[in-house]
Amino acid sequence: MVFSAKTGGSEEWKAVISAISTLVEEATFEATGEGIAFRGMDPSHVALIDIAWPNSAFEKYVCDADVKFGVRIDEFSKLIKRSDKKDNIEISISEDKLLLVTIGKNKKYKMRLIESSATDTPLPKITYNAKVGVTSAEFDKILGDIQVVSEYLSINANPTKAEFSGRGDSGEAIITLEKGMPEMPELEIKEDSNATYSLEYLNSIVKAVGTVAGTVVCEYSSKMPLRLEFKVANIGRIHFYLAPRVES
Amino acid sequence: MKRTATDIRKAIESNWNEYLSRYGNLFSSNHVDGSTPPSVFVGAYGYPKVLVGPMLPPVHGDTMILDLPEKWTGKSLEDIVNYRLSLVRGIKPVKIDDVGQKYIESLQEMSMSEKSTDAEMELVKNASPTVSIDGDSPIFGPIGEIKSAKFANSSSDKNMQRTFYDHDLLANDALVELYNRGIEISRIQKCFSIGMFGKTRKLVPTRWSITATDDIISKSLVEKITEYDVLDTSLVFSYNHLGNFFAVVMFPSRWMFEMQEAWYDEQGNIGFGSDFEDIKGMTHYPETAGAHFASRLAVSEYLTEKKAQAAVMVLREIRPEYAVPVGVWQVREGIRMALKQKPLEVSNFQEGLDFACKKLSIGKKEWLAHSKLYLAKKQKSISDFF
Secondary structure, rough: OOEEEOOOOOHHHHHHHHHHOOOOEEEEEEEOOOOOOOEEEOOOOOEEEEEEEEEHHHHEEEOOOOOEEEEEEEHHHHOOOOOOOOEEEEEEEOOOOEEEEOOOOOEEEEOEEEEOOOOOOOOOOOOOEEEEEEHHHHHHHHHHHOOOOOOOEEEEEEEOEEEEEEOOOOOOEEEHHHHOOOOEEEEEEEEOOOEEEHHHHHHHHHHHHHHHHEEEEEEEEEOEEEEEOOOOOOOEEEEEEOOOOOOO | OOOOHHHHHHHHHHHHHHHHHHHHHHHHOOOEEEEEOOEEEEOOOOOOHHHHHHHHEOOOOHHHHHHOOOOOOOOOHHHHHHHHHOEEEEEEEEOOOOOOOOHHHHHHHHEOOOOEEEEEEEEEEOOOOOOOOOOOOOOOOEEEEEEEEEEEOOOHHHHHHHHHOOOOOOHHHHHHHHHHHOOOOOHHHHHHOOOOOOOOOOOOHHHHHHHHHHHHHHHHHHEEEHHOOOOEEEEEEEEOOOOOEEEEEEEEEEEEEEEEEEEEOOOOOOOEEEEEEEOOOOOOOOOHHHHHHHHHHHHHHHHHOOOOOOOEEEEEOOOOOOOOOOOHHHHHHHHHHHOOOOOOOEOOHHHHHHHHHHHOOOOOOHHHHOOOHHHHEEEEEEEHHH
16 A cells, blocks of 8 residues: 655645544544545544545645544644754655655655554535625634634625624624625625524634634524635645534 | 521530430440441541541431432431431541452452441440530441451441452543443442452542542533533422422523532621533533532432433532531432422523522522533534534
């Protein structure tokens, strides 16, 4: 079996690891001829991350047989952090089942792999009625603005505008983006949609990958999960699914 | 007329004084000769140098009932207080890591015993049996500093013995293993407290060891539960004993657990304590202290048996009749008893809480106002949409 994947810099791995670390402590990656994929939920099953990292996004990519490898995210992260921004990172798996990580020209690490306990996680089946694309800087700001009064973010979108709001013991907050504003390059509405999500989860994922993604695309429907898409250069896409909060 | 807490305490005291006027000479002596249930107590005062010793009644025979809370459901407050008072607590200062000494070894032997064991204590001065029951401090019978102590040989429980001699077995694993083999929580806790488990052994004050035992064992059960399918129905259970009213409401959901306590103070004001956890476990020491872990143990036992996970809200209302706090075991046993009753099947959490509150004096609105589970319940799971 031959598997080796080399990135052009180190930011890609940093983004992938920090995204995953918001949900789990151990991660199982799956490498196939197509590229590297990860899918996993947090222990409470509130959020799900789905990463598809196509072979074309790598500087060099070889994989002649499918392989799964599990890592402890904190261990992997420490090691990747030893890289400079421009360092290539090349990973492969040794015969004695260690992850070989080459950073830049001359740094070589071997890291233990863990037994992968991951079962195949499906994706939620949802028809998205609203699609709101917001620059990641603006999205981060909105989360901060709402957090002053609330632990939850409600998104209410119609064909002319998107409203982000929150309500707590101390009061309420509302931020409106009108169609055509530069902060919101995309607004596609099939049906007016209103749903509420936990800021705790949103904040941690946006802090983790928002800075490397230009825009965040929010897709959702009333009382249904939210899907955030982060487009990160040289990764392809990171999908973050978050289950809604529903008054019952 | 209904008795107040003060009346109950007075009655307990006068019963006890009457008992002493008949048998007082047994207690007021520097020599105590009897059979220990077996029972051992490790104080917290002075930690890391703590007061350790056996609990010994001045009578011979099968005294097991005196320190086996698992057998106490259905007993009155007076009975339980009397059990407690009839044990003379011998004390000797020992550093918590000094478990290799002969004195501790003989207490460990004794703790493993399958039945009551004869023992003798020579005290520095006469133990004095005067007691005052104020409703705040824990109840002890006479206490005396030990000059010397002797324990008869006893036959040890084989499971305890095996975990005791296995120095590679982690303390947590030892606790869980003994529990899985059917040993009572109160007996496991005593062995734990007298430094019998783990790689590095040390004494653990009784108070802490009770909480730790409930915590460790229930954690291992919760781990199993979270892999099970979600419970298919909503259920309500209730039970009351010793002036404590318990209600348990469970409904289909991923694992969530909340224990709430409410009590009346002397002025009739209501106090609340409430702690919530989900699969991530507790992140702080609970407001309801050991009661949180004791109730989590009873609930996780039930769900393990049903092979299901669920969201569970436990309500404990403490009435003024609970005049003398007798220990966290009564929460564990009270909820175990509640979960042995035939449950009421309801259509959802709200309806369950309505029924639960019918047997409580505190209303639904107040419980919900202190509930985090109620808020967390609004958060759906991604798996609801697969």
